[in-house]
Amino acid sequence: MSVFGTLIVLAFLALAHLTNAERVLGAYVFQRHGDRTAKSWPPTNLTNLGYNQEYMTGTFFHDRYISSNSSFQIDGISTEKVNLKQVTASAPQDDVIENSGEGFLQGLYPPIGSAAAETLRNGSTIDSPMNGYQLIPMSDVQSGSGSEDNSWLQSTSSCNKAELSSDNYYSSSSYEDLLSSTKSLYQSLSPLINGTFNSTELSYENAYTIWDLIHVALIHNSTSTFPSSDLLTDQTVQELLVLANEHEYNLAYNSSDTIRAVAGMTLAGEVLAALNETITSGGKSKLNIQFGAYAPFLSYFGLAGLTSVNANFTGVPDYASSMAWELVTNDTSTGIPSTSDISVRFLFHNGSAIDGSEQLQAYPLFGQSTLELPWAQFVDKSNEFSITSQEQWCSSCGNTTGICSSTSDNTGSGSSSGSSGSSTGSGMSLGVAGVIGAMVTLGVLVGLFVLSMLIFGLRFVPKSALARAKRGSDASITPIVKENAA
Ligand SMILES: *[C@@H]1O[C@H](CO)[C@@H](O)[C@H](O)[C@H]1NC(C)=O
Ligand SMILES: *[C@@H]1O[C@H](CO)[C@@H](O)[C@H](O)[C@H]1NC(C)=O
Numbered sequence: 056m057s058v059f060g061t062l063i064v065l066a067f068l069a070l071a072h073l074t075n076a077e078r079v080l081g082a083y084v085f086q087r088h089g090d091r092t093a094k095s096w097p098p099t100n101l102t103n104l105g106y107n108q109e110y111m112t113g114t115f116f117h118d119r120y121i122s123s124n125s126s127f128q129i130d131g132i133s134t135e136k137v138n139l140k141q142v143t144a145s146a147p148q149d150d151v152i153e154n155s156g157e158g159f160l161q162g163l164y165p166p167i168g169s170a171a172a173e174t175l176r177n178g179s180t181i182d183s184p185m186n187g188y189q190l191i192p193m194s195d196v197q198s199g200s201g202s203e204d205n206s207w208l209q210s211t212s213s214c215n216k217a218e219l220s221s222d223n224y225y226s227s228s229s230y231e232d233l234l235s236s237t238k239s240l241y242q243s244l245s246p247l248i249n250g251t252f253n254s255t256e257l258s259y260e261n262a263y264t265i266w267d268l269i270h271v272a273l274i275h276n277s278t279s280t281f282p283s284s285d286l287l288t289d290q291t292v293q294e295l296l297v298l299a300n301e302h303e304y305n306l307a308y309n310s311s312d313t314i315r316a317v318a319g320m321t322l323a324g325e326v327l328a329a330l331n332e333t334i335t336s337g338g339k340s341k342l343n344i345q346f347g348a349y350a351p352f353l354s355y356f357g358l359a360g361l362t363s364v365n366a367n368f369t370g371v372p373d374y375a376s377s378m379a380w381e382l383v384t385n386d387t388s389t390g391i392p393s394t395s396d397i398s399v400r401f402l403f404h405n406g407s408a409i410d411g412s413e414q415l416q417a418y419p420l421f422g423q424s425t426l427e428l429p430w431a432q433f434v435d436k437s438n439e440f441s442i443t444s445q446e447q448w449c450s451s452c453g454n455t456t457g458i459c460s461s462t463s464d465n466t467g468s469g470s471s472s473g474s475s476g477s478s479t480g481s482g483m484s485l486g487v488a489g490v491i492g493a494m495v496t497l498g499v500l501v502g503l504f505v506l507s508m509l510i511f512g513l514r515f516v517p518k519s520a521l522a523r524a525k526r527g528s529d530a531s532i533t534p535i536v537k538e539n540a541a
């Protein structure tokens with residue numbers, strides 16, 4: 056072969072190498088809880104089925120992001136023993152969601168057996184319990200507390216304008232139309248669920264909780280524990296699902312009134328801050344996983360234009376569904392390249408890793424045609440709707456009391472409620488500011504500051520919303536974020 060020919064072959068090889076050279080620099084995963092008992096009978100519990108779904112999905116993400124032989128392994132991530140600087144997990148205070156998170160994390164970083172053993176000064180070897188089980192702490196996402204016991208979508212968002220906006224759906228003509236056109240369908244369910252819903256409650260107003268009760272019974276109840284279930288045809292089940300989806304989507308997103316999607320706006324801000332930190336920390340922080348309910352999925356789907364890509368995005372995602380934002384590059388050097396060489400890819404999987412054969416699939420965000428968006432473009436587009444600070448959350452929500460009082464009265468040192476302590480003029484609690492100070496001293500990079508801007512001490516979301524409840528849904532809208540991410 057001539058020298059020229061050899062060069063061409065080499066060039067092709069180099070090209071082929073480049074094509075395979077993509078590196079994943081970091082990722083943010085938002086994970087729905089697994090199979091649970093019905094909302095109509097609180098307290099809800101994660102079932103064994105749900106635990107397995109989460110564990111298997113965590114295992115799937117281990118095989119994608121952690122395993123050394125994966126082509127999507129996150130660059131430089133610890134492969135056997137978890138490095139807590141690299142991995143961050145968070146969840147709202149909710150038994151179903153937190154237990155789901157634990158199940159997932161067990162799969163993400165499985166036990167390492169004797170590799171976890173430590174030797175003491177006196178020569179004794181100490182094994183870690185449960186065959187080298189690895190502990191991964193979960194920080195609090197302050198809102199969405201108790202969401203699985205709460206059927207009213209917006210109430211745990213704690214966002215005034217979002218609650219008003221969702222309420223408006225109940226006076227819209229499309230709601231009224233469905234309420235009357237589906238009346239007989241819902242009334243016909245009486246023999247099946249009259250122990251839980253009386254005839255006034257059997258209507259489209261409770262589309263989600265009715266669907267939820269039936270869905271749970273269809274998974275868990277034998278015919279003898281689900282009397283009259285023979286009355287349910289496949290077609291009726293499908294109709295009830297479609298109606299529940301319509302109901303929930305309309306509560307979670309409205310194109311002419313975007314604050315309704317506050318759950319997705321806040322999540323977008325969290326994703327931005329976390330991926331930004333991966334970049335600015337030079338890759339110290341690599342993988343963020345947030346556990347939650349379906350509201351942030353639906354809100355984000357609407358905001359990010361995914362519902363125009365595929366109308367199925369207007370449907371409530373199945374238990375243990377995952378969405379992920381991956382920070383990717385084709386740059387072949389090591390470490391974090393220049394941001395102009397970094398892109399973001401969005402992926403979604405409907406249901407747990409054991410449901411169905413298809414795995415995470417990439418979808419284009421913001422009505423773009425490419426699956427990988429350049430970092431700067433991802434930031435610009437996300438910022439069209441993301442909420443990235445407590446001040447912005449307070450003003451978008453029209454909240455002026457509680458944790459928002461300092462941002463509205465602007466006294467600079469006014470106190471806010473509960474343990475969040477007094478606030479600075481920037482709306483950040485002094486406790487948080489102290490943490491930031493300590494971190495800066497420790498030499499943590501600027502990116503963390505941004506993350507910290509998101510932190511506030513929202514303490515307590517009452518479960519009172521149960522009273523308003525049967526209308527709605529799976530709550531867990533997440534106003535600003537981790538109480539103490541440090
Ligand atoms: C959930 O578990 C609690 C006990 O932990 C139990 O009291 C409750 O009835 C369970 N809920 C359902 C719906 O089974
Ligand atoms: C990847 O490595 C794991 C063990 O770490 C092994 O079980 C699995 O089969 C490997 N997968 C491939 C595709 O080689």
Ligand SMILES: *[C@@H]1O[C@H](CO)[C@@H](O)[C@H](O)[C@H]1NC(C)=O
Binds near residue numbers: 175177178179
């Ligand atoms: C070594 O120290 C540990 C912890 O104090 C103790 O449990 C163990 O019995 C000691 N072993 C020996 C051989 O002294």
Ligand SMILES: *[C@@H]1O[C@H](CO)[C@@H](O)[C@H](O)[C@H]1NC(C)=O
Binds near residue numbers: 458
């Ligand atoms: C925002 O305002 C609503 C309605 O007044 C209230 O229910 C909610 O608790 C407030 N949220 C916060 C975080 O103060």
Ligand SMILES: *[C@@H]1O[C@H](CO)[C@@H](O)[C@H](O)[C@H]1NC(C)=O
Binds near residue numbers: 225309311
């Ligand atoms: C937005 O909400 C309002 C009131 O809830 C409703 O009238 C309108 O039809 C909704 N828009 C869309 C596009 O659903």
Ligand SMILES: *[C@@H]1O[C@H](CO)[C@@H](O)[C@H](O)[C@H]1NC(C)=O
Binds near residue numbers: 246247249250283
């Ligand atoms: C519910 O419906 C079943 C079947 O129609 C009936 O036997 C039962 O008495 C009803 N229960 C109540 C509380 O109405």
Ligand SMILES: *[C@@H]1O[C@H](CO)[C@@H](O)[C@H](O)[C@H]1NC(C)=O
Binds near residue numbers: 253254255
């Ligand atoms: C149905 O239940 C609701 C709430 O439990 C109650 O307010 C209403 O009066 C009941 N309606 C009938 C017809 O029993």
Ligand SMILES: *[C@@H]1O[C@H](CO)[C@@H](O)[C@H](O)[C@H]1NC(C)=O
Binds near residue numbers: 247248272276280282
């Ligand atoms: C399903 O079974 C449980 C008891 O195992 C029962 O309490 C519940 O009412 C049943 N669900 C329906 C919809 O009948």
Ligand SMILES: *[C@@H]1O[C@H](CO)[C@@H](O)[C@H](O)[C@H]1NC(C)=O
Binds near residue numbers: 505
């Ligand atoms: C991270 O966020 C900060 C504050 O918004 C910004 O100044 C910086 O440019 C961002 N870094 C990247 C890599 O986007």
Ligand SMILES: *[C@@H]1O[C@H](CO)[C@@H](O)[C@H](O)[C@H]1NC(C)=O
Binds near residue numbers: 365366367
């Ligand atoms: C929506 O989902 C259904 C059922 O999973 C599937 O048959 C259909 O092809 C999907 N629609 C699109 C546009 O992908």
Ligand SMILES: *[C@@H]1O[C@H](CO)[C@@H](O)[C@H](O)[C@H]1NC(C)=O
Binds near residue numbers: 367371372
């Ligand atoms: C996920 O599956 C459910 C049915 O189980 C469906 O209603 C929903 O539209 C699906 N979502 C997507 C994005 O395919």
Ligand SMILES: *[C@@H]1O[C@H](CO)[C@@H](O)[C@H](O)[C@H]1NC(C)=O
Binds near residue numbers: 073398
């Ligand atoms: C990397 O290169 C491949 C092949 O040219 C391309 O399909 C992919 O979009 C690129 N990825 C990024 C992050 O630019």
